[in-house]
Amino acid sequence: MLIALALQSNPLSSILKLVIILLVVSFVLYLYFGFALMLLARKTETPGAGLAWLPIGNLFLMCKIARRPGWWTLLLLIPVLNLFFIALIWMSIAEVCGRPAWIGGLAAVPVLGLIAPLYLALLGRSTAPGLTVVSRACKSCGLPIVGAENFCRHCGQTAPTIALGRRTPLGKMALMSAGWTLFSVILIGGFGWFLFFRGLAYTPPERRPPEMPPRLAGTMTEFPVDTNSSTPLVPDDVVAQSEASGGLPPKEQVPQERLPPGLTRDTLSKRTSSLTSVTYKKRKPKKEDETPAIETATGEQVYVCVLRVLPEATNTGQELADLIASATSGARSTIRVQSPNGGVYVGSKIKTAQISVYVLEKQGADVLTLVYAPTPEAEDEAARLAGNVGNGEGLNDYPEFRESVWVLPQAAPGGLVLQEITTRSRAEMGAGEIESARTDDPDAQRWLEYIKQLIPERAISGRYRDASRREWEVVVYDYASTRKAWNTWFFVSWT
Structure with a gap:
């Protein structure tokens, strides 16, 4: 395989710039999702909207907005599997907001996943049509909670989270979530192959002698x-x-x-x-x-x-x-x-x-x-x-x-x-000396091994x-x- 290289004069400066850009982008995305989750929590009468700004806590809040068990937060931490549950939870959130479930599934799709949360937060309805609120009782005094209120009128305790009386069957929603997950994996894999591994399919062209005097x-x-x-x-x-x-x-x-x-x-x-x-x-x-x-x-x-x-x-x-x-x-x-x-x-x-x-x-x-x-x-x-x-x-x-x-x-x-x-x-470029070099410092030896790969x-x-x-x-x-x-x-x- 043949490659032409042009080394930059200061690679450390380029690495630092890349790290700064990644940190800034990550911070902006964190603020964006925190803002969207906070709006969704308030719109759906979900207690604890402040959790939207806390790591892990924002995942727990997502489960609560979707009216799903809080222990699903652990499933969101498992690579690959979390794509399935992200789609499932956001489909549930879309249903709570009175929007088609498939809109929430877009949250698991790269790029489109940035649009779905803000769309539901701004355009989702507070009460989903066709869904009834299950009657609630105060866990402290046992008296019924009025409507969609967040606190008990009698003792002032926080009311239980609103639950929806009629929902899409979980099995059907899981099938839809699996479809979105498969689509996302194919999309990410295809993009990754194009960006990083396309060069591995290299086929050298038919070569001719270069023009020379x-x-x-x-x-x-x-x-x-x-x-x-x-x-x-x-x-x-x-x-x-x-x-x-x-x-x-x-x-x-x-x-x-x-x-x-x-x-x-x-x-x-x-x-x-x-x-x-x-x-x-x-x-x-x-x-x-x-x-x-x-x-x-x-x-x-x-x-x-x-x-x-x-x-x-x-x-x-x-x-x-x-x-x-x-x-x-x-x-x-x-x-x-x-x-x-x-x-x-x-x-x-x-x-x-x-x-x-x-x-x-x-x-x-x-x-x-x-x-x-x-x-x-x-x-x-x-x-x-x-x-x-x-x-x-x-x-x-x-x-x-x-x-x-x-x-x-x-x-x-x-x-x-x-x-x-x-x-x-390779020998004339000094590979022999590098390959025979040994050091007791593990870090230095690791760098030597990496340098060998570059020759x-x-x-x-x-x-x-x-x-x-x-x-x-x-x-x-x-x-x-x-x-x-x-x-x-x-x-x-x-x-």
């Missing part, structure tokens, strides 16, 4: 395609740079460790107009129901660099080979490679007890390839890659390359020219330049799963 694109096709079918080497950690006027862009330099001894970035920048450097790593054997992964061990890594030589930089291959041989004091031999596509590559092999370097110039072209094995363990792999230069479509033949670099825009907006491509693996499998960046030579950059993070990508996007978008 021809000289830079030409370096991509010169890379060797490993012919080892069991554990092939695959490209990872790409750095591609182009500068039409000569010289490498300073924004993202090729790591010095990828260059053979005797060569520096400055040495190459004086002789080349474009350069692409790739680290070849072993692909792990694929297990059943598992996506092939790339080994992170450095023992058998091979660094391959393809350069487009400037027209005035003649004899570049010979000069680079001389610099490497002088710095390493290695044995030097001549090598010639004939690719299946017809290209002929001639150059030198420099070998010591620790490293092997191949410097190959393509005959009749301005292409120069460096194959560098930094350890003895990678010597055989480097020899195989050197013998396979130009044997296919280069990096474009690898799914790992297409799934990373090809996420960049196929066609850049008018005037923008791609100058640089960089991909970084993508790969980061891909493309740097563009417009006609005024102003630079633009796009960064894409590639995660192992849609869930991880969505969690990161949700975290960043809310901070």
